[in-house]
Every structure is written in structure tokens, then in C-alpha cells.
Amino acid sequence: MGSFKYRIPQIICSVVAVVVVLSGFLKVPALKAAGTNLTNWVTVVTPFAMIVGAVSVLKTKVTSVAKHRDREGWLLDAWQAVLTVGVISLGMIGGTTHPLYVWVFDKIVMVLESAVLGLIALLLLSSAWRVLKAKNWESCLFIAGLFVSLLSQVPLGEMVWGGFPKISAFVQNVVSMATMRALGISIALGLITTGLRTILGHEKGYLPQE
Amino acid sequence: MLIEGTKVAFLSLVGFAALLVVMVQRSRAGKFWGIRRLPALDALGQAVGRAAESSTPIVFSAGAAKLTSGVDAPQILAGMAVLRHLCRLAGELKVKVLTTARFAEFIAMLEATMKSGYLEGGNPEVFNAETDVSYLGAEGVAFHIGTMGLIARTKPAATVFVGAFACEAVMLAEASASVGALQISGTARIVSMPFLISTADYYLIGEEVYAASAYVSKDPAQAATLGVTDIGKLVTVALIVIGLIASAAGSKALTQILSR
DSSP, X not given: OHHHHHHHHHHHHHHHHHHHHHHTTBOOHHHHHHHHHHHHHHHHHHHHHHHHHHHHHHHHHHHHHHHOTXXXXXXXXXXXXXXXXXXXXXXXXXXXXXXXXXXXXXXXXHHHXXXXXXXXXXXXXXXXXXXXXXXXXXXXXXXXXXXXXXXXXSHHHHHHOTHHHHHHHHIIIIIIHHHHHHHHHHHHHHHHHHHHHHHTTOOOTTSOOO | OBOTTOHHHHHHHHHHHHHHHHHXXXXXXXXXXXXXXXXXXXXXXXXXXXXXXXXXXXXXXXXXXXXXXXTTHHHHHHHHXXXXXXXXXXXXXXXXXXXXXXXXXXXXXXXXXXXXXXXXXXXXXXXXXXXXXXXXXXXXXXXXXXXXXXXXXXXXSEEEEESOOSTHHHHHXXXXXXXXXXXXXXXXXXXXXXXXXXXXXXXXXXXXXXXXXXXXXTOHHHHHHHHHHHHHHHHHHHHHHHHHHHHHTTOOHHHHHHTO
16 A cells, blocks of 8 residues: 555656647647646646635634744734735635725735835845855956946946957856856756656655655 | 657657666666765754754755646655655654645645655654644745745754745745754756755756756666766767767767757
């Protein structure tokens, strides 16, 4: 039974992967239809998985409020539980075009999203502050390249010296492009091998213990 | 029989599959394919030791990508292999590993992987599915901020980010650096690599992520499959050289053959 529990997910994974891969190569209508159906089933499974997720969140938060009120932050857990139930109920009863539902999305969700994504610019600055330290010759070269690239982006750079945009273009189009393509080739080969390993059953990291 | 323009791709895929089977058979006959050392994966033990000494958890994340994405799924699976190995090591020293999920379908996979890892480590009671795996909602930003908040609140001794990362690479890397955690990162997404590498103490670059599963399992058959990647690289370099010579000579034969 233990071995069965281990083998079934592996067999399902292999069969589905072979059908979907072959449907991209062979001119067999039945295979194409099977591949399309299997891909569409993922879309069907996803909403049910979201229900599981919502129930899991509610269960965790309600347990936290009921049993762990001595812990810091239990009020936030309660607030999250109220919001989860509230917004889901609003969407199900009033529909996604209900004015209050649309207001929650437009005035709260979208605004918070924009604020968080704006945070990325500040985090990039923080990361650059930490990284740009001339500790050895490689980091000096890195800083020099960065300096040239930045100068080539602004009119001031070309005014100082006309060679900055040319050097920057060379670094981006030749050096950087070559590195990215080399990485891309090795990544693509690794991707193919991992896929084949999973199909043939040699990839075991995601399976339960045998 | 084959769709136009896919002949060479199909034959290449079949060739890779056959080569993989041959390499695995050779490993079973005792002819092992070596893997060079990957300091990032060796450092997992150091991360667990650090967490045990300071009585703080380790935070793991496989990124915010979907498992259904063709390009990201292998990276997420590689992350799961690393997570299982991390939980095995953590189980031996009774260290907590906390992780977050963006998509609900990840919850079951994360719980099963962590449970298996702790079981192999000999202390399954350390793992608590309700508190150790947090579902933060399908909204990307909620996941990013939620994981940053988890790192800020728990102040982990180490953070392990192995998987497919996009903009969250910067956010999680900075959150980890701000609490002084030992950071082990790895992704095969080229655009995210610089952000993770700039703050990580140890990192896996590109195909090293795909080798993670074979490396941590120490299974000769899995290691043998990496030989397929190495042979594929040799073939690619040979094709590039032939293509350069053919192109310089004014011939388009290679391009025409490869586009069949």
C-alpha cells in the first residue's frame, strides 16, 4: 500500500506529461484533443484549490483567535478572518459587479498593490547601496561598468564624452547578451533534463516518502 | 505524422530521453557521473546549525510562480527537493522550517514534502502543518508582503529561496538581509538572478538549480541524468562552432536543417 501511494502520483505525472508533450509534436487529432483537455482540467482544478486555501486560512485564523489570544498579533488574525468571510460573502451574494465589491477592489486592493510595487524601487536602492562596495578588482570593474551604463542613459553622459553610449551599447549588446545566452542555453538544457527525469520517474523530490 | 517544423526538436527530445536511459543504466552498472561541489547546498547544514544555536526558525520560499507554468515548474520542483533535504536536516536538530504558499494547490505539496523531510530526519513531531505552512492568498503582492512580514517577525537564522522568482526576489532578499539572516538562494530566471545573488551568502545559478535534486538525494541514477545536460552542452557548442564556420562560408545549410 505504501508503494502504491508512491507510485500512483508518479504514474499520473508520467502519463499526463507524455500525452501533453506528444500532442505538441504529432498530427493526431485525438492526441491533440487529449492534450488540450488535460491542460484545461488545470483551469477547472484551480478554483477548487482556492476554496481549500480559503478554508485553510480561516481555520488557522479562527484557531489562533480561539486558542492563542495570549500570542501577539491575534487581533490581526481576527481581522483577516473577518475580511476573508466578508469579501467572499460580498462577492458571492452581490456579484463581482456590486458597487461595494468594485470599491474594495479599486480603492483598497489596487492602491495597496501599487504601494507595494513602488516599494521595489526603494528596495533596489537599498540593495545597490549594499552591493556597490569596491572590495576587489571585480567589484571595481562592476562599478565602472555600472557608471558607464548610467551615464549613457542621460544626455549629460554624452555631453561629457561621446564614447559612453558606444561603450554601454557594446557591453549590453555583446558582453551581456553573450552571458545571458550562455546561461539561457544551459538553463534550457537543464529544463529539458528535469522534465525528462520527472516523466521517467527519476525525480523524486516532490513525491511522498516511500 | 509530425507537425511541420518540429522534426529536429522531436528527434532531439527522443535522443535526450534515450541518452538519459543509457546514463541511468550505466550508473546502475557502477559507472558514476560526478557532480562538482555546490557550496550553496552544502551550506544548508550550516543554516540548520545556525538556527539550532539561536533557537530561531528557517524561512523557505520557492517563489510566487505557478506550478502550471512550463518554464517555472521544474524550478519549483527543484525547490521542493531542496525543501525536503532542508527539513531532513532540520528534523535531526529539531529546528522549525516555515514556508509560505501563494497558490492553494501548493499547500498539499508543501505539507507532504515537509512531512516527508521531517520523517526522514527522525523527528516528525516538530512539523505542524497549521502553523508552519502559511497560505497568503493568490494575489502576488499579498504573498510578497506576507513573506516579508514573516521574515521580519520571526527573525530567522537563515532564509532559503530556491525556485522561480520574479519581482519578489528583491523584496525577499532585502527582507532577509535586513534581519541579518544567512541567505541561500537559487533561481533559473535570468532577470531575477542579479537581485538574489547580490544579497545571498550562497547561491545557485541557472542549471545548478536543476541539479539540486540530484545533489541532495545523492542518488547515482539522478546524478547520471545530469550527464545528459553536460553532453547536450557539448553538442550545442559543436553546433555553434559549425554554424559559425558555415555562416562565414556563406552557407545556410545548418539553419535549414535545424528549422525542419
